Amino acid sequence: MNQFSDSLIRLVACCLGLASGCLDAGAASRSRDWRDIRNGQRLPSETYCDQPYVVQTRDGAWLCVMTTGRGAEGQSGQHIVSSRSLDCGQTWSPLTDIEPTSGPEASWAMPLVVDSGRVYVFYTYNADNLRSVIAGNEYARQRVDTLGQYAFKYSDDHGRSWSSQRYYLPLRTTAIDRRNPYGGQVHFFWGVGKPITDRHQVFLGAAKVGSFGQGFMESSEGILFRSGNILTEANPELILWDMLPEGDQGLQSVRGPVCDEHNLVALSDGTLYCVARTTEGSPVHYYSQDRGHTWSPPEYATYAPGGRLLRHPRANVRLWKTAAGNYLLWFHNHAGHSYEDRNPAWLCGGHEEHGRLHWSQPEIVLYDPDPKTRISYPDLVEHEGRFWITETQKTIARVHPLDETLLHDLWNQHREARPVSAGRVFSWQATAAPTHAVALPPWPALAQGGGFSLDLWLLFTAAAPDQPLLDAHTAAAAGLVVSLVPGPAIQIQFADGISQARWQTDPGSITLGKLQHLVITVDGGPKVITMVLDGQLQDGNGQRQFGWGRFPAALDRVPGPAQAIIASGPPAGLRHLWIYQRPLRTSEAVANFHAGPPAPAASGPGQ
Numbered sequence: 001m002n003q004f005s006d007s008l009i010r011l012v013a014c015c016l017g018l019a020s021g022c023l024d025a026g027a028a029s030r031s032r033d034w035r036d037i038r039n040g041q042r043l044p045s046e047t048y049c050d051q052p053y054v055v056q057t058r059d060g061a062w063l064c065v066m067t068t069g070r071g072a073e074g075q076s077g078q079h080i081v082s083s084r085s086l087d088c089g090q091t092w093s094p095l096t097d098i099e100p101t102s103g104p105e106a107s108w109a110m111p112l113v114v115d116s117g118r119v120y121v122f123y124t125y126n127a128d129n130l131r132s133v134i135a136g137n138e139y140a141r142q143r144v145d146t147l148g149q150y151a152f153k154y155s156d157d158h159g160r161s162w163s164s165q166r167y168y169l170p171l172r173t174t175a176i177d178r179r180n181p182y183g184g185q186v187h188f189f190w191g192v193g194k195p196i197t198d199r200h201q202v203f204l205g206a207a208k209v210g211s212f213g214q215g216f217m218e219s220s221e222g223i224l225f226r227s228g229n230i231l232t233e234a235n236p237e238l239i240l241w242d243m244l245p246e247g248d249q250g251l252q253s254v255r256g257p258v259c260d261e262h263n264l265v266a267l268s269d270g271t272l273y274c275v276a277r278t279t280e281g282s283p284v285h286y287y288s289q290d291r292g293h294t295w296s297p298p299e300y301a302t303y304a305p306g307g308r309l310l311r312h313p314r315a316n317v318r319l320w321k322t323a324a325g326n327y328l329l330w331f332h333n334h335a336g337h338s339y340e341d342r343n344p345a346w347l348c349g350g351h352e353e354h355g356r357l358h359w360s361q362p363e364i365v366l367y368d369p370d371p372k373t374r375i376s377y378p379d380l381v382e383h384e385g386r387f388w389i390t391e392t393q394k395t396i397a398r399v400h401p402l403d404e405t406l407l408h409d410l411w412n413q414h415r416e417a418r419p420v421s422a423g424r425v426f427s428w429q430a431t432a433a434p435t436h437a438v439a440l441p442p443w444p445a446l447a448q449g450g451g452f453s454l455d456l457w458l459l460f461t462a463a464a465p466d467q468p469l470l471d472a473h474t475a476a477a478a479g480l481v482v483s484l485v486p487g488p489a490i491q492i493q494f495a496d497g498i499s500q501a502r503w504q505t506d507p508g509s510i511t512l513g514k515l516q517h518l519v520i521t522v523d524g525g526p527k528v529i530t531m532v533l534d535g536q537l538q539d540g541n542g543q544r545q546f547g548w549g550r551f552p553a554a555l556d557r558v559p560g561p562a563q564a565i566i567a568s569g570p571p572a573g574l575r576h577l578w579i580y581q582r583p584l585r586t587s588e589a590v591a592n593f594h595a596g597p598p599a600p601a602a603s604g605p606g607q
Contacts, residue, residue, distance in 0.1 A: 047070050053193075152169065273286075505538055
């Protein structure tokens with residue numbers, strides 16, 4: 001790349017009306033659902049594309065590096081490339097090879113910008129050009145992209161060109177290497193994420209593989225590299241590296257043999273926090289008080305110390321720390337054990353308390369209308385106080401502006417306690433009468449990202465299975481019903497006369513004699529039903545894989561009768577009801593819970 005190419009990019013940006021700055025994420029979200037990945041801006045690639053990671057160069061550009069190739073993942077010709085953007089990801093320069101497609105496989109590139117403006121990129125390089133490996137099945141035998149040397153190159157012109165010479169990190173042989181089919185003579189490994197910088201040191205997470213076969217990686221564990229002089233040393237051959245943790249064993253899982261894709265952040269006191277994926281339905285996490293030399297024993301990641309487990313399948317779980325010291329965690333919020341079900345993607349906001357991270361209840365951040373689409377390997381881009389996320393489905397990579405209010409609410413969820421009024425169209429309070437006939441506003445359309453939420457305060461003195469609380473169905477089997485069902489649990493079911501949907505809170509979630517708060521949200525964007533009970537998003541509670549459910553895309557409206565019946569007297573227990581003609585976010589549902597039960601007020605629409 002050269003200055004002429006950058007001038008051409010600026011000209012295109014100007015013609016698109018973008019040269020004056022980056023597009024406003026809020027403006028995009030007002031006109032369409034920004035969470036739909038189809039609304040993102042596509043990144044350049046060949047056919048396969050993976051791990052699109054972005055850094056900001058010292059000349060003001062965004063620089064994206066990724067793994068790409070003309071075939072499928074792992075096929076011959078896989079290599080790493082870069083591209084520059086001068087308009088916050090709206091347009092991109094043609095791809096520049098960091099390693100050529102004609103060479104040995106080069107994969108899993110991770111960029112780092114240092115003080116001088118130099119950009120380094122770290123990657124797995126099949127230096128011996130092996131064409132097959134000893135593995136447990138034919139697919140794994142042909143994969144030669146997760147082995148070799150841990151290489152790096154650099155650019156001194158902000159990613160327009162890259163050094164012809166490559167350099168190598170010192171991969172120390174440990175027990176997992178000696179157990180591989182080559183006895184440690186060949187290293188199996190790869191890295192995910194980006195290096196982090198803290199207290200003049202750089203840390204880079206990676207994972208070693210013990211063997212390939214079932215599920216591709218049959219065993220794995222984490223390592224990291226630390227350098228204390230890469231930020232200032234101009235001679236790449238003089239950069240010093242330590243491979244951590246010390247000893248013969250890396251960062252492992254609680255039970256299973258698979259633990260990889262380690263990435264980390266540094267807390268305000270210099271403590272390192274690391275998460276990694278497993279095949280056990282939850283990620284694992286660790287803390288290090290001595291800059292990575294030793295780590296706390298592996299534990300399944302929780303929302304707070306001693307709290308509920310984070311649920312996550314065999315997919316990338318990603319950490320970020322913002323310039324303001326806030327934290328974000330990307331995951332998929334269900335207890336699967338396979339590579340599947342990576343749609344939608346969820347975000348938690350994090351804050352520090354007493355040297356530990358506490359995570360908010362999650363929000364859907366991105367989805368594809370096709371549930372089978374797998375969204376993964378994201379990166380966070382922060383630019384002048386605004387945020388974007390990149391992601392890939394392996395054949396298409398995109399960049400997406402984030403709604404700043406979603407992030408603000410995640411980071412403040414633990415202290416927000418004001419009831420939400422926007423979109424509220426109905427309010428009802430229990431009286432002495434056991435049942436009430438009420439006129440409900442029409443249910444909004446579910447197409448084009450519409451939806452609705454029901455906010456309920458509940459108190460049951462006895463469990464009566466299949467007891468309706470809100471009955472707004474018609475004789476034609478259309479409409480909506482909320483009821484108490486065996487478990488005990490709360491169930492919503494709605495239908496248009498042809499298609500129908502049903503979802504419940506987790507089994508046993510309703511406690512007799514206890515005042516409880518529940519927000520049921522039907523979100524027409526991702527076609528997802530969520531339940532937030534007493535300020536916590538239902539997650540399956542170890543009894544089912546998903547705490548949230550899907551409804552059919554064809555179900556785009558919910559007809560209802562002129563009147564609905566609300567049951568509040570024994571044995572029913574509905575004490576208060578708000579209806580919103582829009583889907584509430586998780587953070588809004590939590591805020592309503594923190595605000596407590598509403599004071600008694602007159603009932604009726606719009607109260």
